[in-house]
Amino acid sequence: MEILNVVVGWLWGAPAIILLFSVGLLYAVKTRFLQFRKLGYILKKTGGAIFQKSSGHGTLSPFQAAATAISGSVGTGNMAGVAAAIVSGGPGAVFWMWIIALLGMLTKLVECTLAVFFREKDDKGNFYGGPMFYMVKGISPKWKPIAVFFAITIITGGLGTAAFLQPYTIAESLKNMFGIPAWISVTVAAVGTGMVILGGFKSIGRFCEKMGTFMCVIYIAAGLTCLALNFRNIPAAFGLIFNHAFSSFQPVAGGAFGIAVTKAMKFGAARGTFSNEAGAGSSPMVHSTATTDHPFKQGMWGAFEVFVDTICVCSMTALVILTSGIDIWGSGLTGINLTMAAFESALGTNGIYLVGLSLCLFAFSSMCGWEFEYETSIVYLFGNKHIKLWRLLWLVPSFLALLQTHESVWAVVDLCSGLWVLPNVTALLCLSGAFMVIYKDYEDKYFNKTKPLGGKIEYNGNYFDCSAELTNQQALDEIKK
Numbered sequence: 001m002e003i004l005n006v007v008v009g010w011l012w013g014a015p016a017i018i019l020l021f022s023v024g025l026l027y028a029v030k031t032r033f034l035q036f037r038k039l040g041y042i043l044k045k046t047g048g049a050i051f052q053k054s055s056g057h058g059t060l061s062p063f064q065a066a067a068t069a070i071s072g073s074v075g076t077g078n079m080a081g082v083a084a085a086i087v088s089g090g091p092g093a094v095f096w097m098w099i100i101a102l103l104g105m106l107t108k109l110v111e112c113t114l115a116v117f118f119r120e121k122d123d124k125g126n127f128y129g130g131p132m133f134y135m136v137k138g139i140s141p142k143w144k145p146i147a148v149f150f151a152i153t154i155i156t157g158g159l160g161t162a163a164f165l166q167p168y169t170i171a172e173s174l175k176n177m178f179g180i181p182a183w184i185s186v187t188v189a190a191v192g193t194g195m196v197i198l199g200g201f202k203s204i205g206r207f208c209e210k211m212g213t214f215m216c217v218i219y220i221a222a223g224l225t226c227l228a229l230n231f232r233n234i235p236a237a238f239g240l241i242f243n244h245a246f247s248s249f250q251p252v253a254g255g256a257f258g259i260a261v262t263k264a265m266k267f268g269a270a271r272g273t274f275s276n277e278a279g280a281g282s283s284p285m286v287h288s289t290a291t292t293d294h295p296f297k298q299g300m301w302g303a304f305e306v307f308v309d310t311i312c313v314c315s316m317t318a319l320v321i322l323t324s325g326i327d328i329w330g331s332g333l334t335g336i337n338l339t340m341a342a343f344e345s346a347l348g349t350n351g352i353y354l355v356g357l358s359l360c361l362f363a364f365s366s367m368c369g370w371e372f373e374y375e376t377s378i379v380y381l382f383g384n385k386h387i388k389l390w391r392l393l394w395l396v397p398s399f400l401a402l403l404q405t406h407e408s409v410w411a412v413v414d415l416c417s418g419l420w421v422l423p424n425v426t427a428l429l430c431l432s433g434a435f436m437v438i439y440k441d442y443e444d445k446y447f448n449k450t451k452p453l454g455g456k457i458e459y460n461g462n463y464f465d466c467s468a469e470l471t472n473q474q475a476l477d478e479i480k481k
């Protein structure tokens with residue numbers, strides 16, 4: 001634990017925070033703050049177009065890809081992680097979580113766009129993409145060792161977070177609510193996950209499409225009810241967030257920031273990135289399988305994912321906790337127990353069960369959805385032979401989670417997410433030219449309407465065929481007629 005805490009403290013000190021802010025600001029400046037200028041357009045073309053079919057090539061529909069990515073990212077980080085951030089970093093951590101998310105919307109849009117552009121298709125017709133592919137194909141073959149390292153961290157990190165943390169959380173929740181032995185909960189979760197993932201990407205996509213929507217609706221409805229009952233405390237909650245985000249600038253050795261602000265930034269960035277995975281490079285692997293006729297179109301689903309995950313779900317959790325009237329620093333509660341206590345204060349015993357049910361659904365969907373990233377990395381390193389055996393390996397860490405403590409589990413989470421961020425964000429800083437070529441093509445076609453649909457986008461010897469755009473336009477013309 002001491003070694004883990006030292007490494008995590010370094011990862012989520014200056015390196016990760018500076019890189020995350022740098023890449024977010026770089027693309028914000030180059031696109032003239034696209035995530036703010038075109039927020040309405042992005043939401044309209046994603047959440048507002050859920051039931052529309054897309055032309056082009058791919059394995060999953062755009063919404064299935066986004067739902068799978070959301071299912072993989074919306075999990076314990078949104079409930080237990082937010083509570084842990086508030087306890088460890090103070091209410092100001094919520095503010096820095098928002099900042100990371102607002103910049104992260106554009107960061108993930110960039111990641112997903114690049115993942116689709118540089119993706120590859122195997123001999124079975126399955127699409128694979130992600131940071132490993134755009135590092136080597138977009139920057140240089142010399143990045144191959146870094147790409148291999150990243151794939152290894154995704155495999156070990158996925159096994160350490162989604163396959164390890166999520167069943168741990170399910171077991172703890174059901175044990176506290178109903179006294180169910182942990183080994184029973186873990187076994188059921190592992191068997192259920194196996195039934196979903198052994199069917200491959202399409203099976204995972206169909207499952208997450210339904211489960212992701214269902215679980216978000218339940219949790220958001222419960223959170224809105226709590227806030228409606230405690231609406232008088234909402235202004236004070238926002239006051240706590242902003243006051244603690246910038247207060248207590250006590251001098252510390254070797255730095256200008258105060259202890260409180262530094263902790264708020266650290267835990268806000270760490271938990272925010274773990275929750276929405278912007279900059280981590282994991283979700284783009286899912287988005288790279290989407291059926292689309294232009295890379296930027298799927299990139300917008302990445303921005304939508306961060307908006308739902310952090311701006312909606314994480315903010316909901318934070319405000320419910322801060323409006324509950326619970327003495328956060330003196331209660332001794334942390335993690336999911338604090339979140340449950342906050343919901344219980346507004347909804348009574350039903351609040352505990354609603355949080356418990358939501359948590360189990362979130363955790364289970366994360367176990368299923370994150371296998372996508374794990375399998376993509378396996379295929380990148382070892383090919384698609386024996387893939388079912390690799391899928392079975394995904395279920396093993398569930399049982400190892402029975403032996404762990406709350407502190408050790410979250411230390412593993414912070415370590416893994418830090419190892420993803422550093423190589424991926426560095427690659428994104430090098431690929432701004434590639435993204436701007438793709439974005440300029442979309443801007444000229446759809447925003448400025450100075451360029452005809454179709455054709456190819458080319459960069460560094462790679463190209464994406466956009467000819468399917470013409471099919472979409474022809475269909476629209478027929479409807480108008």
